[in-house]
Amino acid sequence: DAKTTQPTSMDCAEGRAANLPCNHSTISGNEYVYWYRQIHSQGPQYIIHGLKNNETNEMASLIITEDRKSSTLILPHATLRDTAVYYCIVRVAGSGNTPLVFGKGTRLSVIA
Amino acid sequence: DAEITQSPRHKITETGRQVTLACHQTWNHNNMFWYRQDLGHGLRLIHYSYGVQDTNKGEVSDGYSVSRSNTEDLPLTLESAASSQTSVYFCASSRSQGGNEQYFGPGTRLTVT
Numbered sequence: 273d274a275k276t277t278q279p280t281s282m283d284c285a286e287g288r289a290a291n292l293p294c295n296h297s298t299i300s301g302n303e304y305v306y307w308y309r310q311i312h313s314q315g316p317q318y319i320i321h322g323l324k325n326n327e328t329n330e331m332a333s334l335i336i337t338e339d340r341k342s343s344t345l346i347l348p349h350a351t352l353r354d355t356a357v358y359y360c361i362v363r364v365a366g367s368g369n370t371p372l373v374f375g376k377g378t379r380l381s382v383i384a
Numbered sequence: 385d386a387e388i389t390q391s392p393r394h395k396i397t398e399t400g401r402q403v404t405l406a407c408h409q410t411w412n413h414n415n416m417f418w419y420r421q422d423l424g425h426g427l428r429l430i431h432y433s434y435g436v437q438d439t440n441k442g443e444v445s446d447g448y449s450v451s452r453s454n455t456e457d458l459p460l461t462l463e464s465a466a467s468s469q470t471s472v473y474f475c476a477s478s479r480s481q482g483g484n485e486q487y488f489g490p491g492t493r494l495t496v497t
Contacts (some may be wrong), residue, residue: 306484314489315474316427371417371442372476372486374427 276360284354288348292378294360297341302364305336305343308372309356316359316374319345327366350382390475397496403462405492407475413487414480416458418442418450420471421491427474434480434487439475465496477493 277295284290296305306321320327320334320337322343327334347354359377363370388409397403406415418430429442431450439450447469451463462469475489 304484313491315476316486317488320483321484371429371432372427373429374419376426379474 276362276375278358278360278375278378280376281381283381283383284347284350286352286382286384287349290350290354290380290382292345292358292360293342294341294345295342296360296362299340299362303362304364305334305335305340306361306363306372307312307345307351308361308374310377311353311355311356312358316372321357348381351366352382352384354380355382356380388475388477388487388489390473390492392492393490394493395495397465397494399465399467401465403407403465403494405460405462405475407458407460407489408456409475409477409487409489410456411477411479411487412455413477415478416452416454417472417476417478417486418448418458418460418467419473419476420444420469422471429472431458462494465494467496470494470496476495480494 286312294374302322304323307319308316310316319331320329322336332340336343357377392404414435417432418466419427421427428444430448431442433439433452436452473492478486
């Protein structure tokens with residue numbers, strides 16, 4: 273799996289959009305970008321994944337650059353409950369039998 | 385609703401004792417994983433299984449063992465607990481075919497004194 277680089281921490285005001293960047297310059301053509309988050313003391317939770325087109329679901333949007341070397345996870349209206357560590361992971365899609373490789377992630381603090 | 389559970393949620397044990405942490409999922413997933421999480425290290429893979437009777441070692445498997453006798457359960461055993469195994473342990477499961485998402489349990493906090 274390709275290595276990813278994320279900022280250690282970020283702050284976001286409640287109600288504003290939270291934009292979390294991720295660099296993955298060595299991503300391969302068949303690798304997708306996945307995002308998970310871990311709220312304090314809970315197990316990680318899947319958020320979204322994508323290959324090259326922008327993706328949106330009920331939790332977030334994922335913007336992937338045209339060269340696929342970086343991406344941004346967007347939480348459109350951050351709430352206090354979005355305070356968590358966010359992990360960007362690159363791996364082959366449909367590889368449900370492949371263990372996840374977690375980096376340090378970005379600690380997002382949503383501030384009232 | 386289908387779910388993944390872990391027990392116990394908290395455990396204190398003494399050095400040298402054998403400890404077993406339970407993981408049970410009701411999604412009928414073939415793939416199951418055990419991770420540990422420590423400050424400064426993030427989540428690291430201990431063992432994983434792709435189905436009944438299948439087990440594989442992960443990045444930090446020394447001192448741990450797993451067995452898979454049915455689809456629903458993957459118990460993690462610490463043969464002789466050491467203080468270095470004080471950690472939070474997470475179990476996860478996923479589908480085999482086309483699976484994108486891993487579902488994680490709530491975790492077990494283990495303290496070895």
